[in-house]
Amino acid sequence: SQQGEEDPQALSIQEGENATMNCSYKTSINNLQWYRQNSGRGLVHLILIRSNEREKHSGRLRVTLDTSKKSSSLLITASRAADTASYFCAVIQGAQKLVFGQGTRLTINP
């Protein structure tokens, strides 16, 4: 069953603006991961946040996790054209398996 649901499905902003994507999930987790996928390529791991963490930063990325609401958000600050990609959240289901959300397609306009 679908674990991660993402919102919005598509987001288009101007270069330099901030982009926020949201993810909701259904069951208890011990971590939540965010991945980026450039068009026609494989996915790249961006950041992992554990269930006992509320916020995590990596460069221009900020991830928050609210386990009471079963939701997470990914904020990209000062967006660049190179940030144009699809972004997926993923949670572990069972052992070793990640289940991905439907993704947010982010377009950064110059």
Place this chain on the structure above:
Amino acid sequence: DAMVIQNPRYQVTQFGKPVTLSCSQTLNHNVMYWYQQKSSQAPKLLFHYYDKDFNNEADTPDNFQSRRPNTSFCFLDIRSPGLGDAAMYLCATSSPGLAGTYEQYFGPGTRLTVT
């Protein structure tokens, strides 16, 4: 420097003609995964290996099979490709990592076209 390699990057096959996609890794990870991804959709797990243990997803069609002859290599066999099997096929690897995080490393994918 490549860590997860997929060959070929683009594969064209005919309807019903068996095709094999390959994946290799230099990370020495225990777990290898095969995903199918159709346009604008999330990757869908087909199966994965933990070492030699094979784990099939319940909804993976019988038309799809996999082999993992050693730690480094994993193959996806599509016995009789149909038009609906045209997709990007992604290979990924992981290991338990700290506290079982299973961060995954993906290859660049193989784009399969069925004519």
